[in-house]
């Protein structure tokens with residue numbers, strides 16, 4: 001693969017091990033969350049690996065993502081939960097995609113699609129228990145009334161909510177959400193509606209709130225080997241997870257410069273001694289955060305070389321140190337076990353690991369190995 005100027009390596013064995021680690025601590029089914037190109041790791045490869053490793057469901061945000069899985073021959077249960085009015089629900093039904101219902105408007109569109117296609121829609125009802133984002137809130141009572149009229153036209157598979165603060169060990173907010181979740185479930189059941197799969201937990205819930213697992217957990221970031229919240233829960237190692245993504249990029253050039261050289265746009269970086277700089281063939285258009293500071297960088301044969309100056313569009317500059325033996329054309333590790341982690345890049349840029357991996361551009365090839 002030496003012809004690529006930069007590439008992403010995905011260790012599918014790590015994905016498998018992470019799923020097995022989480023699975024060993026729960027009786028719930030696992031829905032593998034593969035939205036956003038599997039958090040930048042590659043939709044189809046991760047989906048196949050997840051199903052071969054014990055996950056029984058796939059979850060996407062968008063209907064397009066679910067349809068793409070079908071197009072690649074994945075035939076099992078798939079839930080898509082972010083389907084705005086106007087989506088192609090006919091196609092969703094023909095392709096046996098489970099759809100989330102989070103508003104009266106979407107309910108009506110799904111019912112209409114069911115009538116047009118003659119296929120009973122498989123749906124999961126989403127309730128808003130404190131995230132104040134998706135799910136029924138003020139429409140809940142009118143929804144229950146409407147459901148009485150139309151429930152025979154639907155297969156109500158699931159009932160679910162999403163946690164806002166499951167990563168905060170000192171907060172009782174998750175317990176409060178679960179209490180409201182149960183109240184809402186009871187009000188549904190008192191109408192004679194009994195969804196088979198109750199689900200609430202994301203990775204943080206799966207790890208920190210065993211009481212939230214219900215029939216299924218929706219596993220995202222932990223499957224990729226990253227912590228839902230490094231500050232509150234500790235990093236990958238503490239959680240027994242192994243990051244699946246690493247990134248390599250080529251040095252375009254290595255140059256010797258004197259102390260006090262100003263580097264990059266705005267001259268924001270300054271060398272503190274005579275040193276060698278490495279020009280790395282990866283920049284913000286590839287997904288490296290422009291705001292990253294010198295607490296991140298690359299590694300060359302295990303030696304850390306920190307960013308110096310601003311990240312440019314297609315390249316960045318690192319301080320290799322005066323004694324470096326690195327040569328133009330050689331690879332450095334941008335993210336990887338022997339260098340900086342996605343967590344390091346996140347902290348250097350004031351963001352979270354989720355944003356680092358999902359933004360790695362599709363123009364970098366993904367190379368899979370086990």
Ligand SMILES: *Cc1c(COP(=O)(O)O)cnc(C)c1O
Nearest residue numbers: 033162202203204218219220221
């Ligand atoms: C993204 C997402 C998840 C997965 O969250 P992680 O924190 O990555 O585990 C679960 N459920 C829903 C609804 C999501 O949007």
